[in-house]
Amino acid sequence: MLDPHAPVLLAWLQALPADAPSLAPATLQALHAAGARALYQAVQGGEARLYAPADADMAALRRLLPQARWLRLQPLWHRAGQAAGRPAPWHYVVATDVLPEHEADFNAWYETEHAPGLAAVPGTVQASRWLCEEAGPGSPRYHACYELAEEQAFGSPAWLAVRATDWSSRVRPHFRNTRRTMFRRVDLVPLAPPA
Numbered sequence: 729m730l731d732p733h734a735p736v737l738l739a740w741l742q743a744l745p746a747d748a749p750s751l752a753p754a755t756l757q758a759l760h761a762a763g764a765r766a767l768y769q770a771v772q773g774g775e776a777r778l779y780a781p782a783d784a785d786m787a788a789l790r791r792l793l794p795q796a797r798w799l800r801l802q803p804l805w806h807r808a809g810q811a812a813g814r815p816a817p818w819h820y821v822v823a824t825d826v827l828p829e830h831e832a833d834f835n836a837w838y839e840t841e842h843a844p845g846l847a848a849v850p851g852t853v854q855a856s857r858w859l860c861e862e863a864g865p866g867s868p869r870y871h872a873c874y875e876l877a878e879e880q881a882f883g884s885p886a887w888l889a890v891r892a893t894d895w896s897s898r899v900r901p902h903f904r905n906t907r908r909t910m911f912r913r914v915d916l917v918p919l920a921p922p923a
Contacts (some may be wrong), residue, residue: 731781731855732806739764739778739789739796740867753918755792760916762788768819768911775909777821801858801871802897805839809852809875814854816875819911820882823868837899838872845890846874851881868905882910 751759751767761765763784769775780789782800790798826834838857847855852866853875876882890896 730732732854733803735782735803736784736801736858737780737782737784737786737789738799738801738858738860738871739780739793739795739798740818741775741776741778741793742774751914753807755920756914756916758830759789759792762792764789764916766819767916769914771910771912775911776914777819777911797867799860799863804857804859804870805843806856807844807847807854809854810850811853811877811881814853814877816877817913818876818882819913820821820874820876820909821911822872822906822908824870824906825868825904826870826899827902827904830899834870834899834902838870841893841895843872844888844904845876845893846887849881849884849886849890851877851884853877868907879910912914 756767757777762780764778764780766779778789778793778796784863786798790796843855843857846852855875856873858871858873860867860869860871874882881887
């Protein structure tokens with residue numbers, strides 16, 4: 729698991745290589761050996777996200793995934809969720825920009841109402857926010873990530889209630905360049921066989 733309080737490297741891939749939907753086991757193990765800690769494949773489409781600590785072997789990671797766009801994410805906020813400690817095979821990401829004149833309100837909403845509310849939804853393992861300061865065109869600066877124990881947490885009545893507040897309605901129209909994606913975790917190392 730990544731340290732939610734330290735910068736991370738994000739490899740964003742529009743699509744996995746030709747052997748999609750999964751990389752060869754040897755490639756997965758090589759990514760892990762180079763420092764990668766989490767790989768997620770979009771439930772729909774070919775998008776993938778790979779996370780590594782900022783001190784990972786960047787040269788090796790670039791050789792293994794030459795088509796990836798690498799971004800450095802700075803931690804903004806983290807909270808354990810209602811289901812803290814449970815396995816989290818689901819990874820929901822909202823990546824967005826916001827109009828500059830609404831950025832302070834956007835950040836206050838995320839950190840005091842929205843993200844804490846979603847962390848408290850049954851099935852949420854953890855919630856975190858990240859900032860990509862060097863994001864270019866097509867790469868949103870803000871990334872909100874939710875680790876989920878079950879996919880049904882997303883879209884549950886409790887989840888939808890958090891999204892339906894007056895403050896949410898006021899902030900959301902100021903989002904720009906937004907991507908909302910549900911991912912499924914891909915194991916980088918083989919799981920131990922059951923005992």
